[in-house]
């Protein structure tokens with residue numbers, strides 16, 4: 001499991017580090033990593049390092065200081081380096097001196113000879129002829145999008161961008177983008193990932209995130225967020241052992257679909273089948289359709305005569321009327337772990353007395369998209385998706401899985417898992433139904449609900465990627481059935497990662 005730390009946590013750890021290692025030495029360590037990775041980018045793009053040109057975009061703080069020091073190291077490898085200073089009077093003095101001593105030059109962003117946008121001729125030329133650009137505009141102290149001059153320069157960049165610590169213009173805490181922002185090819189960050197590297201647009205704009213060791217390890221507290229690696233998911237995914245039978249691996253009950261929406265039942269039931277070797281029961285009005293597509297599912301017309309299960313997946317396509325309400329009440333009343341999705345969430349929002357049927361000791365997972373989240377009555381999601389998920393998880397004592405390009409899974413005790421997959425192939429109708437079936441199956445196996453959500457989300461997005469892309473990596477739109485068909489391949493891939 002990889003950790004993610006807030007800027008506040010990183011700063012506090014840095015302060016502890018500075019009691020042992022002087023601040024300038026730490027900055028040079030950080031900058032050295034930036035230089036190393038920039039040299040690598042130059043090699044990949046131009047076939048070499050010496051004789052190439054790098055332009056540094058330098059803001060007013062230590063992020064700019066890192067860039068300037070990195071420039072001085074690149075100079076020593078024969079790279080032509082120009083620093084474009086966005087705020088010349090406040091540029092990091094030590095870094096500037098180091099760059100000049102190494103033979104680099106610095107120009108003001110705004111002059112001389114500015115064009116109609118205010119960008120000086122030297123600065124414009126430096127940006128346009130660079131083989132790579134280092135973004136040291138702003139780091140942990142960022143607020144809001146890029147300011148106009150920075151935005152204008154970034155707009156002109158034609159070659160790869162290496163961002164120092166984070167892509168400038170992105171909110172470090174939420175990953176939100178409110179205005180112009182850098183889209184980096186590579187981000188070199190220090191000590192550990194920050195939320196913006198794994199959340200929302202920030203994750204996409206970070207490009208490849210490389211974590212440089214600056215000596216913070218022992219000073220970092222418990223991470224604010226966690227990201228599961230493929231190997232974590234593979235190690236946790238349930239597979240049958242020699243002593244197992246169809247019951248011992250957990251029986252999952254799927255209460256989904258209706259005469260109007262039989263497809264939801266087929267998708268949720270099918271994904272449960274693909275997720276585990278344990279038994280899948282289906283209870284609801286789409287029993288015939290489910291049985292036709294998935295003959296291994298034990299079907300019945302109603303949750304009241306479904307037989308014993310170890311967990312329920314409930315909600316997709318059950319409707320928001322009286323029959324849906326009865327289904328949800330019955331499932332809650334069973335005292336089993338429940339993954340409640342789609343219509344169940346709408347029902348809970350409209351009639352909070354449904355919570356009364358819940359056994360307080362049985363875990364509940366809610367899996368809303370933004371609209372369903374709002375229907376729960378805890379306000380809109382807003383830009384801080386982690387805070388929103390935590391708020392609702394604590395309020396209802398549930399594991400809250402907030403869907404989207406970045407999926408956030410919050411436990412009632414505040415732990416948060418993030419799936420930072422950046423591809424959007426799962427954004428297709430019915431793919432949420434597949435996710436519900438996966439989570440239900442993992443809950444039935446006895447897995448911790450928070451981990452079950454993280455594992456299901458990872459396999460879900462990997463399956464979508466496998467379904468969408470060919471061997472050359474070229475993607476094409478998929479439907480939820482195609483995603484579902486790739487679940488076994490995705491499980492195999494994470495298990496392979498765990499075994500190697």
Ligand SMILES: NC(=O)C1=CN([C@@H]2O[C@H](COP(=O)(O)OP(=O)(O)OC[C@H]3O[C@@H](n4cnc5c(N)ncnc54)[C@H](OP(=O)(O)O)[C@@H]3O)[C@@H](O)[C@H]2O)[C@@H](O)CC1
Pocket residue numbers: 014023024026027030031059060061062063064066137138139140141142143144145146147150164165166169190214
């Ligand atoms: N401590 C250390 O030794 C180490 C620190 N490290 C490095 O320090 C970085 C943090 O540095 P930092 O705290 O100096 O601030 P930083 O992020 O450079 O911002 C500077 C100023 O920019 C401005 N600004 C704000 N928003 C803006 C926007 N949207 N667009 C444009 N400008 C904007 C705002 O100033 P304002 O103009 O508002 O007065 C702000 O004060 C960190 O990310 C890492 O790279 C590493 O070297 C490891 C060791």
Ligand SMILES: Nc1ncnc2c1ncn2[C@@H]1O[C@H](COP(=O)(O)OP(=O)(O)O)[C@@H](O)[C@H]1O
Pocket residue numbers: 342369402403404405406407422423424425426427428429430431432433434435460
């Ligand atoms: N832009 C996106 N990028 C990646 N995944 C997405 C994106 N939009 C939606 N998803 C994922 O697709 C699934 C859609 O679920 P949901 O909205 O419940 O759809 P449905 O109700 O049609 O099944 C969720 O797993 C969600 O996280």
Ligand SMILES: [K+]
Pocket residue numbers: 063135136137138139163164165166167168
């Ligand atoms: K930056």
